[in-house]
Each structure stands twice: as structure tokens, then as C-alpha cells.
Amino acid sequence: MPKKSFSEPDDLNCRGGLNELWEKDRQKPLLYNKKIICPVCGTEFNAKAIKKSSYRIVKKDSDFFIRYSIINPYFYDVWVCDNCGYAAIKNDFPNLSDRDADIIKEKISSRWHPKNYPEVYDVDLALQRYKLSLLNYHVIGAKASKKAINFLKIAWMYRLKEDSENETKSLIQALDNFSTAYYNEPSPICGMEKFTTMYLIGELMRRTGKGEDSLIWFSQILTSITAPAKIKDMARDQKDLVKDSAEDRPLSSDEQYNNILKDNKSHSLFAKFRK
Structure with a gap:
């Protein structure tokens, strides 16, 4: 763990x-x-x-x-x-x-x-x-960036x-503004250097249900040779949380259907070799 x-x-x-x-x-x-x-x-x-x-x-x-x-x-x-x-x-x-x-x-x-x-x-x-x-x-x-930190503190x-619905709405707004600031404003953003901002964007994605997208940001930090070790450790921990939650998540009906199709194709392939 x-x-x-x-x-x-x-x-x-x-x-x-x-x-x-x-x-x-x-x-x-x-x-x-x-x-x-x-x-x-x-x-x-x-x-x-x-x-x-x-x-x-x-x-x-x-x-x-x-x-x-x-x-x-x-x-x-x-x-x-x-x-x-x-x-x-x-x-x-x-x-x-x-x-x-x-x-x-x-x-x-x-x-x-x-x-x-x-x-x-x-x-x-x-x-x-x-x-x-x-x-x-x-x-x-x-x-x-100014609106981003304001939305984050509202969240x-x-x-x-303990108002999770409004918290999530505010986190989404914070994420949208931090993403805009990241691409359009020079670092530091709200006192955060580049990799800290990247981590926060990834974490806000994770918290707002965009787990797959968050993995991209966490991975960029982990593969960078210039990212601080502390930020890398934080990104690694949160990346593991996303993966753990994905493993525990029950499959959707579409995913179950696709798995059945894959199994059927595999059985058909093996059947050809057995003939």
C-alpha cells in the first residue's frame, strides 16, 4: 500500500x-x-x-x-x-x-x-x-487564476x-479556471510553481469524477525529470487511488457486453485450432 x-x-x-x-x-x-x-x-x-x-x-x-x-x-x-x-x-x-x-x-x-x-x-x-x-x-x-482560487476556497x-453537491460544483469551476490559467498565465499561478499546479489540476479531476483524465496529469509529473520529489510522491499516491477505485468499480453494461464479445471471439478462435 x-x-x-x-x-x-x-x-x-x-x-x-x-x-x-x-x-x-x-x-x-x-x-x-x-x-x-x-x-x-x-x-x-x-x-x-x-x-x-x-x-x-x-x-x-x-x-x-x-x-x-x-x-x-x-x-x-x-x-x-x-x-x-x-x-x-x-x-x-x-x-x-x-x-x-x-x-x-x-x-x-x-x-x-x-x-x-x-x-x-x-x-x-x-x-x-x-x-x-x-x-x-x-x-x-x-x-x-484569481477566480480559480476563489472557487476552490468556496468548495x-x-x-x-458537508454539502458535497455544492462542493463538487465549485470544484468543477475551480478546475475549469485553473486549467485556463495553466495554459494562458505564466507560473507561478496562485503562488504555485508549474508542477504543483499540474498536480492540483489532476487532483481536482480525480475529485470531480474525471479519473482517467487525472492519470494523464499525474503521469506527466511522474515522468518529468525536473518535477520536485515531493510533488512526484503526491502524484504517485493519487494515481494509485485512481487505479484502486477503477479496479473496485463494477463494470457498466457496455463494458460487460464488450467483455462477452471478446470471450466469444476467443472461444471461436480456439475452436478453429481444435478442428
Whole structure:
């Protein structure tokens, strides 16, 4: 059996295993306000930030989703200007052209209604904020890589909510945008070098039912002489999972029919030699 680099999602019941993520009184002392200037309207606002020593990693999933205890950094990964409605993943928040700022003013700020955000965020609020960020990216025609990471983090929030249907839908969108980014944007993509991006594309294919396609991406990594050893190990593990699941999968009616035809042809061939 290959050694697994990651835990599978079923290894941990998110709510049952990480109840501390819902203990808001315990989380309040771990947060502080960070002063941010909105690049759209110029308003100064407070963005919630987590003290670096506060969160604890519990598990890592094979698509790079990290499971935390006590407090979850993903919940605070989107900054929102409550004055104008501009929202983006925090690392990308200041990176806005004047043209994009004008588009946001026209298409988002003109319809924006200020909201009262609580002191401590939960998965549902985080999901709302990720969707608002994604709306901003769509409005300004952001690069595929920006939409890709946003869709991926939305999928992770649905995973925490144990909503597999919406998780899969979001993973499909993430896959589509990462694939577009891979072919049209220079590396690094979302901070990932080429082979890490290739691995993630393969893994998202595996998770969305495209096992045969994922094998192509994992194999390209394994046959490369320049791919890092760690990425090769990850690709090998996931390739083995695809093969194991294919072996365990019951044959479809078409596959059964084709096998019968092959058996009949074999029997006919042997019958000629016996005559």
C-alpha cells in the first residue's frame, strides 16, 4: 500500500471533530483589527486578522485544504469594504487598477447596502464573503487564476458544511479556471510553481469524477525529470487511488457486453485450432 501524504475528507468529521471552530468566545481574544485603505473609495476600515500563533493545523486534504482547530484562517481570508462593496481575497485586495475601480463603483457600489458584520466569523459568513469576492472578480474580468482560487476556497467552505453537491460544483469551476490559467498565465499561478499546479489540476479531476483524465496529469509529473520529489510522491499516491477505485468499480453494461464479445471471439478462435 502506498504511503498517503494527505488525509481523505472522510477521515475527519468537521463539526464533530472540530467543535472548537464554533466556540466564538474562545476565538475573540485571537483576533485583532487591521487598518485597511480601500483602493476603490479610499475609505479606511478595519479588517479582522488572526494572531499568527493562534491557529493549529489538524489535517491536510489532498487538494491542499488545511483543517484547523480553535480558529479558521479561511474565514477571514476575504476583505470587504463595507462602504462600497469592494471585496477580494486579502493578498489581492490592494492590486486594483483605476479602470477596475471605476467598474466596481458602477456595477457594485451603486447597488451596495452596508452590512453589520459580527465580531467573529463562521463558515456561512465566510461563504458569503467568498461569493462577494468572486462577484467582484467576475465584474472586472479578473484573470482565471484569481477566480480559480476563489472557487476552490468556496468548495472548501462547502466541505466544512458537508454539502458535497455544492462542493463538487465549485470544484468543477475551480478546475475549469485553473486549467485556463495553466495554459494562458505564466507560473507561478496562485503562488504555485508549474508542477504543483499540474498536480492540483489532476487532483481536482480525480475529485470531480474525471479519473482517467487525472492519470494523464499525474503521469506527466511522474515522468518529468525536473518535477520536485515531493510533488512526484503526491502524484504517485493519487494515481494509485485512481487505479484502486477503477479496479473496485463494477463494470457498466457496455463494458460487460464488450467483455462477452471478446470471450466469444476467443472461444471461436480456439475452436478453429481444435478442428
